Amino acid sequence: MHWVDSTVKNQEGPQIVSTGISPSGPIHLGNLREIITGDLLFRGCRDKGLKSELIYLADDMDPLRKKYPFLSDEYEAQVGKPLRHIPAPDGKGLYSDYFLNPFIKSASELGIFPRIIKAGDLYRDGQMGEVIRIAIQNIDKIRNLIETISGRELEKEWFPYNPICSSCGRINSTSGYELKGDLVSYTCKCGHTGESNIFKEEGKLPWRIEWPAKWKVLGVTIEPFGKDHGTVGGSYDTGKAIAENIYGYPAPLPLMFERILLKGKGAMHSSTGNVIPASEILSFCPPEIVRFLMSRVPSTRHIEFDPGMGFLSLMDEYQRIVKDQKPEDSRIVELSSPFGLDKKEVIDYRHIATLVQIYDDPKKILSIIKSTGVETSLEEVSKTMQLARHWIVTYAPESFKFSILPKNQPVKISDEERAVISDFITWAQLPDTQWDATSIHNAIHSIIKEHGIEPADGFRIFYSILIGKERGPRLGFFLSAMDKGALLERLKFV
Ligand SMILES: [Zn+2]
Incomplete structure (x- = not known):
C-alpha cells in the first residue's frame, strides 16, 4: 500500500x-x-x-x-x-x-x-470572534496546558490575544489585558492605549492557540506539517490539547513531513x-x-x-x-x-536536453523523438524543449553542455583513431545499416574493439571531432540525432 x-x-x-x-x-x-x-x-x-x-x-x-x-x-x-x-x-x-x-x-x-x-x-x-472569546475566558487553563506541555514558562502578562495597535499598526508590540463585551483593552510599546474588537480585523490569536482554533472554525480533519511543529511539546502537541480540552474539538490526523x-x-x-x-x-x-x-x-x-x-x-x-x-x-x-x-x-527529457543543443526546430526534434518509438505531440516537445533549455543554462553541469564544432575545424587525431572513423563511415554507408541509436552504439563498440581500443577512448575520438570535448551525450543517441549526411561529411574531413 x-x-x-x-x-x-x-x-x-x-x-x-x-x-x-x-x-x-x-x-x-x-x-x-x-x-x-x-x-x-x-x-x-x-x-x-x-x-x-x-x-x-x-x-x-x-x-x-x-x-x-x-x-x-x-x-x-x-x-x-x-x-x-x-x-x-x-x-x-x-x-x-x-x-x-x-x-x-x-x-x-x-x-x-x-x-x-x-x-x-x-x-x-x-469568524474567529467566538474562539477568541473562549480562549480569553480560559486563559488560566490554556496557560497551564502550554506551560505543562511545552515546558516553557509564559510571561506573567501573557494574554491569549494579540491586538493590532491602532496607532502604530504593529501586532507584536501590544499587550492585551482585559475583555469587556467584544472589546479587548491593550497598551502598546509606542505609548498608545486602545481597544480591539475580537469580531473585526483588529488582532489575532497567538500561533499556539490560533492553530487549534482554526481547526475548529474550519472543521479540519487532516493536517500535514513540518517537523518544527511536531517536536515533543511543540505546537501540534499543545494544539491538540487546546483543541480537545478548550474547544471540544478532536485534533486532526497529523502527518509530519x-x-x-x-x-x-x-x-x-x-x-x-x-x-x-x-x-x-x-x-x-x-x-x-x-x-x-x-x-x-x-x-x-x-x-x-x-x-x-x-x-x-x-x-x-x-x-x-x-x-x-x-x-x-x-x-x-x-x-x-x-x-x-x-x-x-513519458517524454525523454535527457534526450531532448541533448537535442536542443543541436537543433532549434521543434518539428525536427519531434521527428527524432518519434523515430525512437515514443508517441508524443509537437506541443509537448516544444514545452519540454523550453524546460530543458532553462535547465541547461541554469543548472546543467559543464560536462553536459556542448556545441557542435564548425564543420571544417581541424582536429588532431592519430592514424589508429582515423582508422576507427574510417571503419565507422564504411559501416554507416552499407546498404543494410540501421541508423538508430542502438545500432550506432553497437557498431562503434565493435569497431573500437576490433582496433583494440578501450571503449571510453574510442568514444572520445567522436566527441573530440564533433564537440571538441572528452565526453558528451550518449553517443548512439547523439549521432542518430544528427543529420547523417552532414555527420559523415564532417567525419570524412579529419
Ligand atoms: Zn503602537
Missing part, C-alpha cells in the same frame, strides 16, 4: 485536509512539500470514496518578523505589522498577496486547486536566499516530476534535491517506472500525475 493510502486508511466521513503558510517571502520548493503532501492526502481520501476538500490557509495576519535580505531598507519600518497591512515590494497591492499569488499559480500547474483562505478574512468577517535540502547547500530558507522558488523549479522541471519527488518517498524521509545531474536521474527513474508499468508503482505514477492522466509514455 502506498504511504498516502495507509496514512488515511482509518479516516471516515467527510474530510478537510488543511495546509498553509505565512506568506512572508518567496515560496520555495521546500514549501511545495507541504501543499503537495496535503494534496496527496486529499487525493488519498477522495480515491477511497470520502467527500474531501483541500484548503490552503494563508497566514497573512502574521507580522513581518524582520527586514529580510531581499527587502529594501524601507521595510525596517514595517517590521511587526501584519503581512496583509504592508505594501508589496513592487508597490502594487499587498505584501502577502505578492508572495501568495505566484504560489497559487505554481500549485495550479501542479494540478493542485485548494480553497484559498486568508486568515485575515476570517478575523475581518468575525521532513525538509527538502538542496544538494551541497543544506536546508532551504527564504531568509538566507538558499532556495529554489516554486515558480523557478517549474521553469525546468515538469510538474509530474515535482510531485514524483514528494510521492515516491514517505513524507517522514528528508529529500535531498540535486538540480544538476541528480535531476536528470530522477527524470530517468520516473520514465522507467512509467514504462515498466509494474503494479506496485502504478499508484506512485497516478499520484504524481497533476491531472490524473493515464499517461503511457
Whole structure:
C-alpha cells in the first residue's frame, strides 16, 4: 500500500485536509512539500470514496518578523505589522498577496486547486470572534496546558490575544489585558492605549492557540506539517490539547513531513536566499516530476534535491517506472500525475536536453523523438524543449553542455583513431545499416574493439571531432540525432 493510502486508511466521513503558510517571502520548493503532501492526502481520501476538500490557509495576519535580505531598507519600518497591512515590494497591492499569488499559480500547474483562505478574512468577517472569546475566558487553563506541555514558562502578562495597535499598526508590540463585551483593552510599546474588537480585523490569536482554533472554525480533519511543529511539546502537541480540552474539538490526523535540502547547500530558507522558488523549479522541471519527488518517498524521509545531474536521474527513474508499468508503482505514477492522466509514455527529457543543443526546430526534434518509438505531440516537445533549455543554462553541469564544432575545424587525431572513423563511415554507408541509436552504439563498440581500443577512448575520438570535448551525450543517441549526411561529411574531413 502506498504511504498516502495507509496514512488515511482509518479516516471516515467527510474530510478537510488543511495546509498553509505565512506568506512572508518567496515560496520555495521546500514549501511545495507541504501543499503537495496535503494534496496527496486529499487525493488519498477522495480515491477511497470520502467527500474531501483541500484548503490552503494563508497566514497573512502574521507580522513581518524582520527586514529580510531581499527587502529594501524601507521595510525596517514595517517590521511587526501584519503581512496583509504592508505594501508589496513592487508597490502594487499587498505584501502577502505578492508572495501568495505566484504560489497559487505554481500549485495550479501542479494540478493542485485548494480553497484559498486568508486568515485575515476570517478575523475581518468575525469568524474567529467566538474562539477568541473562549480562549480569553480560559486563559488560566490554556496557560497551564502550554506551560505543562511545552515546558516553557509564559510571561506573567501573557494574554491569549494579540491586538493590532491602532496607532502604530504593529501586532507584536501590544499587550492585551482585559475583555469587556467584544472589546479587548491593550497598551502598546509606542505609548498608545486602545481597544480591539475580537469580531473585526483588529488582532489575532497567538500561533499556539490560533492553530487549534482554526481547526475548529474550519472543521479540519487532516493536517500535514513540518517537523518544527511536531517536536515533543511543540505546537501540534499543545494544539491538540487546546483543541480537545478548550474547544471540544478532536485534533486532526497529523502527518509530519521532513525538509527538502538542496544538494551541497543544506536546508532551504527564504531568509538566507538558499532556495529554489516554486515558480523557478517549474521553469525546468515538469510538474509530474515535482510531485514524483514528494510521492515516491514517505513524507517522514528528508529529500535531498540535486538540480544538476541528480535531476536528470530522477527524470530517468520516473520514465522507467512509467514504462515498466509494474503494479506496485502504478499508484506512485497516478499520484504524481497533476491531472490524473493515464499517461503511457513519458517524454525523454535527457534526450531532448541533448537535442536542443543541436537543433532549434521543434518539428525536427519531434521527428527524432518519434523515430525512437515514443508517441508524443509537437506541443509537448516544444514545452519540454523550453524546460530543458532553462535547465541547461541554469543548472546543467559543464560536462553536459556542448556545441557542435564548425564543420571544417581541424582536429588532431592519430592514424589508429582515423582508422576507427574510417571503419565507422564504411559501416554507416552499407546498404543494410540501421541508423538508430542502438545500432550506432553497437557498431562503434565493435569497431573500437576490433582496433583494440578501450571503449571510453574510442568514444572520445567522436566527441573530440564533433564537440571538441572528452565526453558528451550518449553517443548512439547523439549521432542518430544528427543529420547523417552532414555527420559523415564532417567525419570524412579529419
Ligand atoms: Zn503602537
